Each structure stands twice: as C-alpha cells, then as structure tokens.
Amino acid sequence: MRPHIGRRDGALWMEDIALEEVAERFGTPCYVYSAAAMRDAFAAFAAPLAGRRHLICYAVKANGNLAVLSLFARLGSGFDIVSGGELKRVLAAGGAASRIIFSGVGKSEAEMRLALDAEIKCFNVESEPELERLDRVAGSMGLKARVSLRVNPDIDAKTHPYISTGLKGNKFGIPHERILAAYRSASRMANLEVTGIDCHIGSQITDPAPLGEAMDRILALVDGLSGEGIALTHLDIGGGIGIRYRDEAPPDIDAYCRSLAGKLGSRPLELLLEPGRALVGNAGVLLTTVEYLKRDKERHFAIVDASMSELIRPALYQAWHEIAPLAIREVPLERYDVVGPVCESSDVLGADRDLAIAPGDRLAILSAGAYAMAMSSNYNARPRPCEVMVDGANAFEARPRESLESLFAGERTLP
Numbered sequence: 001m002r003p004h005i006g007r008r009d010g011a012l013w014m015e016d017i018a019l020e021e022v023a024e025r026f027g028t029p030c031y032v033y034s035a036a037a038m039r040d041a042f043a044a045f046a047a048p049l050a051g052r053r054h055l056i057c058y059a060v061k062a063n064g065n066l067a068v069l070s071l072f073a074r075l076g077s078g079f080d081i082v083s084g085g086e087l088k089r090v091l092a093a094g095g096a097a098s099r100i101i102f103s104g105v106g107k108s109e110a111e112m113r114l115a116l117d118a119e120i121k122c123f124n125v126e127s128e129p130e131l132e133r134l135d136r137v138a139g140s141m142g143l144k145a146r147v148s149l150r151v152n153p154d155i156d157a158k159t160h161p162y163i164s165t166g167l168k169g170n171k172f173g174i175p176h177e178r179i180l181a182a183y184r185s186a187s188r189m190a191n192l193e194v195t196g197i198d199c200h201i202g203s204q205i206t207d208p209a210p211l212g213e214a215m216d217r218i219l220a221l222v223d224g225l226s227g228e229g230i231a232l233t234h235l236d237i238g239g240g241i242g243i244r245y246r247d248e249a250p251p252d253i254d255a256y257c258r259s260l261a262g263k264l265g266s267r268p269l270e271l272l273l274e275p276g277r278a279l280v281g282n283a284g285v286l287l288t289t290v291e292y293l294k295r296d297k298e299r300h301f302a303i304v305d306a307s308m309s310e311l312i313r314p315a316l317y318q319a320w321h322e323i324a325p326l327a328i329r330e331v332p333l334e335r336y337d338v339v340g341p342v343c344e345s346s347d348v349l350g351a352d353r354d355l356a357i358a359p360g361d362r363l364a365i366l367s368a369g370a371y372a373m374a375m376s377s378n379y380n381a382r383p384r385p386c387e388v389m390v391d392g393a394n395a396f397e398a399r400p401r402e403s404l405e406s407l408f409a410g411e412r413t414l415p
Contacts (some may be wrong), residue, residue, distance in 0.1 A: 038068065051057065305341065308346065
C-alpha cells in the first residue's frame with residue numbers, strides 16, 4: 001500500500017500500531033506520520049551518494065512539523081527554507097544553520113538579516129535586484145553573504161502547471177540567457193561571496209528526462225564560469241522527485257542520484273539536493289471519520305470530518321489520494337464522493353470511490369505527509385488537527401489539536 005502502512009487481519013496499521021488505536025487516542029481529523037518511512041526515504045537518497053561530497057537539504061515547505069525536522073536533523077540533513085519562519089522552525093528543531101540554504105523569490109530585508117545573523121550556508125538568489133539588496137544588507141551588518149544564483153533553464157518539467165517552476169514564464173530564478181552577466185555582477189559585489197549554482201524545475205516530477213537535461217545545462221554553466229575565473233564550490237540541483245499517489249511511476253532514486261554523480265564526474269563540487277515530497281509524502285496519512293452517508297438521486301456522498309481545510313490538494317490541483325477504511329466491514333460496496341463539511345462545492349477529497357462503509361467508520365487518506373498540514377487553513381473557523389508521529393509501536397502527539405478559543409485568542413472586539 002505505502003511504506004510501513006499495511007493491513008493485518010483486515011485492520012490498517014502504520015509500523016507496529018493500528019491506526020484505529022491512533023484515531024481512538026487522538027481523535028479525528030488527525031495527521032499521522034511514520035518515522036521509519038522518513039528514515040528509509042532519506043537513506044534512499046544518501047546511500048547512492050555515499051562516496052561523494054553531498055548534502056541532502058530537506059524542503060521544509062513540504063512539512064515543517066518540529067518532530068519531522070528534528071528527525072531529519074538527527075540524520076544529518078540540511079534544510080531548504082523559503083521564509084524567516086521556516087528558518088526559526090529549523091533552528092528550534094535542532095537543525096544546523098551551517099546546513100541551511102535560503103530559497104524563495106521575495107526575501108525581505110528582515111529575513112536576510114535573520115539568516116545572516118544565524119550564519120546559514122547559502123542564499124539561493126532568484127533575481128538581480130535581490131543580489132543588490134543582499135549586498136547592501138550584508139554590508140550594513142559588516143558581513144559577507146554566501147550566494148548561489150538560481151537559474152531558470154526554461155525546461156518543461158512535465159508536471160502540473162501550478163508546480164512547474166523552470167519555464168521562462170515562471171516567476172522563479174534568473175533567466176538562462178542572463179545568468180552569466182548576473183554572476184559577473186555578483187562576483188564584483190564587495191559583500192557577497194559566490195559559492196554555488198542552483199536550479200529547481202518543478203515538483204511531483206515523474207519523468208527523469210527533464211531533470212537530466214537541467215543537470216546538463218547547469219554543468220555547462222559551471223564550466224563556463226570556471227573559464228571566467230568564477231570557481232564554485234557546490235551545485236544545487238533542487239528537488240521535485242515525485243511519489244506514487246495512484247499509478248504514477250516516479251524515477252528510481254538510486255539510479256537518479258548515481259546519474260547525477262556520474263554527470264558531475266571529477267568536478268570538485270559538493271552536490272546539493274532539495275527533496276521534500278519524496279521524503280515525507282508517502283510517510284503520512286490523514287485520518288477522518290464518516291459523519292453521514294447521503295444518498296441523492298445523482299450521487300452518493302460520504303460526508304467526513306476532514307475537509308479541504310486539512311487537505312487542499314484535490315481542490316487546488318485536482319490531485320488524487322487513495323482513501324482506505326481503517327477496518328474491513330461486512331456492508332455493501334457502494335460508490336461515493338468523499339466530501340468534507342466546508343461550505344465550498346470544491347470540498348471533495350475523493351470522487352467516485354468504491355467503499356464498504358457505514359456512519360462512524362474511520363478512513364485513512366493516504367500520501368498526506370507533504371503539503372497537507374503545511375497548506376492547511378482555519379477556513380469556516382475550523383481548528384487545525386493534531387499531528388502524531390509513529391515510531392515502531394509508539395505514537396506521540398507532535399502538535400496538539402487547536403482549540404476553538406485559540407482561533408480568536410489574538411483578536412479584539414470593538415472598544
């Protein structure tokens with residue numbers, strides 16, 4: 001089914017604990033993550049690169065829970081961040097600032113100062129104006145900022161257009177045709193130290209060909225820069241490796257990493273990767289309870305206590321997530337749209353699902369470890385669920401469920 005998730009005597013288990021037991025203990029909706037699945041996913045990237053200087057930088061945007069971050073920190077992970085808030089989260093979880101790279105197109109001066117104070121590894125700079133701002137901010141602090149320039153290589157990642165980032169119409173990175181001039185400019189700035197080159201062409205990529213093409217274009221730039229006397233110390237090829245939600249066939253990670261190492265050849269560059277979804281996506285589930293079965297003339301609806309507030313991917317990307325009952329029941333199999341209670345017609349978690357369920361039954365929405373809690377909201381004044389980490393036979397609450405009162409604790413009525 002998914003790594004470390006399977007059935008025993010008809011019941012759905014994660015590692016060595018029944019998910020029904022987790023639901024009873026913590027309630028629903030509830031996010032549940034497998035520590036073993038995350039460790040295995042990290043090892044899948046690390047093992048084929050063991051003979052080469054490298055740093056796997058977990059993309060914090062996928063899932064920023066402190067338990068998740070601390071697990072990766074203990075494995076020696078680096079971290080790819082895109083905000084000052086993510087920087088604070090990584091540091092609070094025990095991540096090393098020297099292993100943090102700061103991406104993102106809109107870094108504020110305050111965020112730059114925060115990252116410079118922390119002495120992060122590198123800024124992935126995404127525009128010429130950002131270079132100028134960072135040079136000025138670092139100079140005002142009497143510091144030098146280590147920088148890597150993000151190249152937009154104009155490569156189609158062949159993924160959903162909302163998560164494609166490497167085409168020339170996207171907002172990310174510096175266009176390929178302007179990158180050499182940008183490097184020349186950066187190398188002349190007194191408060192910058194040019195250390196690397198960066199590229200990230202999209203997310204949920206299942207065809208490895210665009211990734212290989214991006215690597216070839218970046219290496220050509222590396223060699224060109226070296227010829228101009230701009231010697232880099234690292235190459236960051238980004239993330240984007242997809243996972244299986246339904247019937248996708250993602251790239252083989254071992255083969256992909258070995259391919260990258262082979263392309264690097266004898267170049268003395270540290271290889272950075274930024275996996276996010278590939279590390280946590282299939283390590284998580286969203287547990288939910290069936291509130292009502294509503295049988296209309298046209299459709300049958302399973303109305304559950306989870307919603308687009310807890311998992312917006314189906315509404316946002318028309319994404320497909322497998323939905324599985326926690327227990328096998330002796331009731332007729334029927335076709336349902338699994339929907340939430342939020343007041344939007346797009347609040348559909350799964351359409352046309354054949355399920356044998358009754359009111360009160362619990363379901364697991366699979367592949368919810370990435371971009372679920374991270375993109376959740378309080379729409380309709382709904383408290384966000386708790387997050388639970390499973391490690392073997394143990395389950396602990398990594399983040400408590402929000403209370404109704406917490407939703408307006410910082411607000412004030414009219415005087």
